[in-house]
Amino acid sequence: MVAVYAWQLASVRAQETQTNELLDMEIAAAAQGPGPDSTNGLGSWIWDAHTFDRQSCLLWRSFEVPTTTTVTHAQIRMTADNEYFLSLDGRELGRGVEWHELFDYNVTYLLSPGKHVIAVSAYNASDSAGMIFGLQIDLADGQTMEIKSDQNWRIVPSSEEGWKTKTKAPDTWPTATIVAPLGGSPWWTRPSRVNTMETLLPVKLRLWQTGWFQISSLSLCAATIFLSLRLIGKLAIHRRERWLLQRERARIARDIHDDLGSRMTQLVLHGEVAQSELASDCSTRLQIERICQEAREVLCTMDEILWELNPKRDTFRDFASYVCGYAQGFLKSTQIQCLFDVAPETSSIVLELPFRRALLMAVKETLNNAVKHSEATELILRIAHPGQKLVVTVCDNGKGFDRTRLKPGRNGLSNIVQRLEEVGGVCEVTSHPGQGCRTELSVSLDHRLRWNTWGWVLDKSQHSDQANKANPLEANYS
Amino acid sequence: MSIIPSTQEAPGLRVSKPLVATQVSQPTTKQPYKVALVEDQPKVRESWTRLISSLPDFSCVCSCATGEEAIRAIPHEKPDVILMDIFLPRMSGIECTTRLKEALPETQIVILTAMDDQELVFMALEAGADGYLLKRTKPSELRSALLDVLRGGAPMSSQIARRVIESFRRKTKIRDEATRLSVREEQILQLLSQGYSNKAIAHKLDISIDTVCSHLKHVYSKMHVSSRTEAVVRYMSSKPSSQASGS
Numbered sequence: 042m043v044a045v046y047a048w049q050l051a052s053v054r055a056q057e058t059q060t061n062e063l064l065d066m067e068i069a070a071a072a073q074g075p076g077p078d079s080t081n082g083l084g085s086w087i088w089d090a091h092t093f094d095r096q097s098c099l100l101w102r103s104f105e106v107p108t109t110t111t112v113t114h115a116q117i118r119m120t121a122d123n124e125y126f127l128s129l130d131g132r133e134l135g136r137g138v139e140w141h142e143l144f145d146y147n148v149t150y151l152l153s154p155g156k157h158v159i160a161v162s163a164y165n166a167s168d169s170a171g172m173i174f175g176l177q178i179d180l181a182d183g184q185t186m187e188i189k190s191d192q193n194w195r196i197v198p199s200s201e202e203g204w205k206t207k208t209k210a211p212d213t214w215p216t217a218t219i220v221a222p223l224g225g226s227p228w229w230t231r232p233s234r235v236n237t238m239e240t241l242l243p244v245k246l247r248l249w250q251t252g253w254f255q256i257s258s259l260s261l262c263a264a265t266i267f268l269s270l271r272l273i274g275k276l277a278i279h280r281r282e283r284w285l286l287q288r289e290r291a292r293i294a295r296d297i298h299d300d301l302g303s304r305m306t307q308l309v310l311h312g313e314v315a316q317s318e319l320a321s322d323c324s325t326r327l328q329i330e331r332i333c334q335e336a337r338e339v340l341c342t343m344d345e346i347l348w349e350l351n352p353k354r355d356t357f358r359d360f361a362s363y364v365c366g367y368a369q370g371f372l373k374s375t376q377i378q379c380l381f382d383v384a385p386e387t388s389s390i391v392l393e394l395p396f397r398r399a400l401l402m403a404v405k406e407t408l409n410n411a412v413k414h415s416e417a418t419e420l421i422l423r424i425a426h427p428g429q430k431l432v433v434t435v436c437d438n439g440k441g442f443d444r445t446r447l448k449p450g451r452n453g454l455s456n457i458v459q460r461l462e463e464v465g466g467v468c469e470v471t472s473h474p475g476q477g478c479r480t481e482l483s484v485s486l487d488h489r490l491r492w493n494t495w496g497w498v499l500d501k502s503q504h505s506d507q508a509n510k511a512n513p514l515e516a517n518y519s
Numbered sequence: 520m521s522i523i524p525s526t527q528e529a530p531g532l533r534v535s536k537p538l539v540a541t542q543v544s545q546p547t548t549k550q551p552y553k554v555a556l557v558e559d560q561p562k563v564r565e566s567w568t569r570l571i572s573s574l575p576d577f578s579c580v581c582s583c584a585t586g587e588e589a590i591r592a593i594p595h596e597k598p599d600v601i602l603m604d605i606f607l608p609r610m611s612g613i614e615c616t617t618r619l620k621e622a623l624p625e626t627q628i629v630i631l632t633a634m635d636d637q638e639l640v641f642m643a644l645e646a647g648a649d650g651y652l653l654k655r656t657k658p659s660e661l662r663s664a665l666l667d668v669l670r671g672g673a674p675m676s677s678q679i680a681r682r683v684i685e686s687f688r689r690k691t692k693i694r695d696e697a698t699r700l701s702v703r704e705e706q707i708l709q710l711l712s713q714g715y716s717n718k719a720i721a722h723k724l725d726i727s728i729d730t731v732c733s734h735l736k737h738v739y740s741k742m743h744v745s746s747r748t749e750a751v752v753r754y755m756s757s758k759p760s761s762q763a764s765g766s
Contacts (some may be wrong), residue, residue, distance in 0.1 A: 302633045303560060306654045310566035313658055317573045337655050344635045354638070358685075362637045362678040369677060369714065380714040381677060386685065422714075 079143065079235050080223055083118060084189025086171030087217040089196050093165075099197035100161040100172055100217060103208050104188050107180070108154040114179040117146040118235075119190075121163040121172040122228065128160045131206040134241060141233040147240040152178060159188070160197075160205040169227050171220045192216050287352040290394070294350040302343055309336045349398055357431070358386045360397060361424045364404055364433070368422050371405075375412050377420050377437070384425040392431065396484055399464045400433060406453040406460075407435045407480045415439025415478060432483040441472045457482070551575075552669060555598040556582040557589045557615065558631070559607050563654070567602065574662050586610030586618075594622045600665055601628045603648070605639055613646045620647035620743065627668045641682045647743045650674075675735055680711035683738060700741065707734050 089098045106112060119127065122140035126133065129151055137144045163172045174190035194217035197204045201214075224230040248254055312333040319326045348354055348363055361383045372379045392400075404422075411420055417439030425432050457480075458468045466484035554571050556579055558564040564582050571579040581596045583589040586607050593601060601619060605612040616628050630643040630651040640651045650668045652661065667674060675683070687700050700708070703724075710720045717735075721728045 298634055303563070306633045307560070307562055307566070309655045310563060310570065314566050314569050314573075317570065317658065333657075340633075340655050341635075347634055348636070351636075354636075358682075359638065362681070365681075365714070366635070366637065366676065366678050378714075378719075381712065383681060383712070 079232055081118075082175035082177045082187055082189065083173055083223050084175055084191045085219045085223055086122075086173050086221040086225065086228060087190045087192075087194055088163075088165075088171050088220045090215065090218045092170045092220070094167045096165045096170060097199060098163045098165065098170065098172070099199065099201070099204065100163060100190075101158070101195045101197050101204060101207070101210060101214065102188065102193060103156060103158045103210070104176075104186070105156050106152050106154045106178065106186070109182075110184075111154065111181045112149055112152045112178055113181050115148045115152045115176065117148055117159075117174070117176045118143055119146075119161075119172070119174040120144055120232070121161070122170055123166045124164040125172060126162045128162075128205050130157055131160075132244065135238055137236075141229060143232040143235045145235060145237045147238070148176075149240070150242050156208045158206060158208055169220070171228065173223065173228075190217070192219060290350045290352050294347050297343060297347055297350075302340070302347075305336055305340050305343070309333050309340070312336065345401075349394055349401075355392050355394070355397065356386070357390050357392065357426055360392050360400070360431075364401065364424065365422065367401070367405070368408060368420075371408055372412070372420065377412065377415075377417055380419065380421045382421060382423040390426055390429070390431070390486060392486075396431070396464050396486070399460045399466065400431070400482060400484060402460050403457045403466075403468065403482045404433055404435065406457045407482070410453050411435065411437045411439065411478070414442070417477065429486045430483055431486060432481060434482075435480045436477060438477045441474050441476045441478050443474050444470065444472060551578045552600060552665070553578060553580045553596065553598040554665075555580060555589070555593045555596060555601045557584075557586065557593075557601065557607065557612065558582070558604045559584050570658055570661070571602075574658065574665075577662070577665065586612065586615035589615055590618050590622070593619060597623065598626060599669060601626055602652070603628055603630050603643075605630050605632045605643060613643050616643060616648050617646045629665070629668055637676070637678045637682070641679055641686075644679065644683075644739070645686070645742055649739060670732075674717070675708075675711055675738075677712050677714050680708045683742065684708050684712060686742075700738065704734050704738050704741075707731060708738065 087100070089096070117127070117129075117134075119125070120137055120140055120143050124136065124138045126136045127146070128134060129148060132151075134146050134148070135144065159174075159176070161172055161174070163170070172190060174188075176186075176188040178186040178188075180186065195210045195214040196217055197214055221228060249258075312329050316326055316329045316333070319329070345367075348359075353359075354363070365381050365383065368379050368381075408420075411417060415437045417437035420435065420437045423432075423434040423436070425434075454468070454470060461468050461482060461484065464484055466482065469481040469483075470478065471481075472478035554577055556564060556567055556571070558567060561584070564584065568579045568582050571577050580598055581592055583592055587610055589601075589603075590610075601623075603612045603616055603619075607615065612630060616630065619626070620628060627649045628647060630640065630648045631654050632639060632651060633654045635653060643651060650664065652664055656664065684700075684705065687705075706724065707720055710723065711717075715723065717728055717731045721731050724731075
């Protein structure tokens with residue numbers, strides 16, 4: 042009795058299992074889409090000629106979508122024993138580790154007209170190995186392309202690099218071997234399940250990933266590098282020119298000093314000796330005295346030229362020292378007492394020849410005005426450099442004047458203004474009758490630097506013009 | 520020496536005639552001052568020799584063409600003043616000054632320059648010179664300038680004074696008490712750099728001109744000492760190995 046019951050139960054169970062299997066197959070068939078069979082479009086099981094445990098097998102196949110039409114639907118259906126990685130045109134599409142099941146990939150949007158490459162990297166853990174594949178492409182003109190796993194596939198040597206994107210296979214790649222037809226042993230006739238993967242969409246490129254963006258940024262970089270190199274080159278040339286100019290200036294200064302200077306000095310000495318050996322009432326003695334005096338004045342002028350030329354005398358201290366010395370010498374024979382207020386040297390500003398010259402000329406003119414017109418008894422010469430500026434102020438305690446009543450062009454003022462303007466400087470005169478006169482001469486050193494920098498970028502001949510401007514010969518003899 | 524008030528002007532500046540006149544009459548009874556000359560150009564050397572000898576109470580006892588010759592010959596003569604050209608072949612006038620000052624600390628050394636360059640003058644003063652003269656100086660001014668130096672009151676121009684203050688401030692770390700400027704000395708230098716004459720400074724500080732001059736003399740000697748100390752320091756620091764083995 043018990044035995045009969047057990048048999049009945051067993052048969053019911055068997056029936057149930059059968060129904061379940063049928064149900065699964067129906068689901069699979071439904072998931073598969075329009076085709077009546079879940080194995081539709083699949084090729085054979087293929088693999089390398091040799092099969093062994095823990096084996097990697099790289100399978101490759103290329104195909105071409107006609108350029109005359111477009112793809113309306115494309116689907117890959119595949120699996121492998123034991124594992125696979127699928128990629129299309131180098132892009133990883135997915136992986137599977139279950140040989141009982143099939144995997145569907147919708148690649149409609151990935152197949153543009155032209156050549157494409159399918160690369161499957163499969164792995165066998167043990168025993169039998171195979172990969173089964175089917176790609177069905179529906180075209181707009183009604184035709185259907187089918188790519189199946191067959192002997193058109195190639196086996197890629199494991200040492201090969203970049204094989205996933207190679208559109209042409211070299212002859213050294215062997216063809217794939219069919220290890221079993223669809224449904225053949227040891228694999229299934231019906232898959233236990235069909236997995237439909239998410240529809241694959243073309244990779245959306247970000248702005249910086251697009252080709253034109255990369256090309257334009259690359260060319261921008263190249264342009265920047267080019268400009269920088271150009272600028273560096275110009276700077277080097279400029280520095281070289283400056284160096285040459287300085288060397289030349291030093292040479293001229295040395296020549297004047299060694300030759301002209303010493304000969305003029307000799308002349309003065311000869312004159313003095315001749316003078317001392319003549320009787321004091323002799324008229325020739327007076328003549329010689331005049332010659333000596335003239336020669337001394339020439340030497341004074343030469344001193345000034347040498348100071349201007351000497352590239353070592355371009356510091357703030359040298360400038361202050363020279364201007365003070367000049368003022369003291371100039372005002373010595375007048376009733377004006379000259380006092381100085383010189384800022385201590387804190388920074389190492391460099392005063393180029395044109396600046397020194399223009400400022401010295403302006404100071405000379407100002408002192409000359411003071412002696413001629415001011416009737417002052419005291420004069421203060423102030424030299425300071427606030428920031429990137431150099432300011433020379435001359436204050437006297439003379440009778441002063443009313444600026445509005447000055448006749449234009451009849452005084453040295455316009456001369457001073459013009460001299461300073463040549464180097465981008467400003468002259469400011471404040472005076473009231475009876476309250477002395479204050480003349481402020483200022484030159485901005487910073488301004489010139491900036492102008493020069495952009496000048497090089499904008500105009501290639503700029504730097505040599507600058508050098509010419511600073512040419513001592515031109516400055517002195519033009 | 521201090522019977523006559525010193526002139527406050529720098530060499531090559533205005534000469535006060537009466538002072539020269541009194542000076543002329545004074546030392547005629549005694550030996551003339553001995554002057555040595557170092558100058559490389561023969562014609563200039565000859566002219567200077569004749570000029571110096573033509574000055575009353577000065578005689579040129581030795582004239583050398585190079586610094587090397589000067590170091591050999593001049594110490595035997597023991598002159599009162601040495602006139603030194605700043606540019607000499609091989610050994611420069613500045614180096615020669617330092618060496619001669621070591622051999623003859625009492626002798627006054629006056630630097631001769633063709634060009635008025637305050638930087639060079641400052642270097643020479645630091646090296647041990649007691650004054651400087653432009654080569655084109657008139658004979659009358661030359662005489663008063665030499666007398667100034669011999670009295671120890673070598674005048675200092677405002678530019679040099681400014682330079683001296685700066686250099687003492689900058690090197691304050693390596694100075695000891697003896698070579699640091701006193702408050703009074705710095706005060707005088709400050710006024711000099713502002714353009715005041717020795718006379719005006721004496722008036723302002725309510726001291727005699729002679730006191731001003733003697734302060735300046737101290738400044739000069741401190742400059743020489745400190746420049747020598749500095750040279751030693753520089754030498755020691757540039758040769759760390761010899762210093763290490765010596766200690």
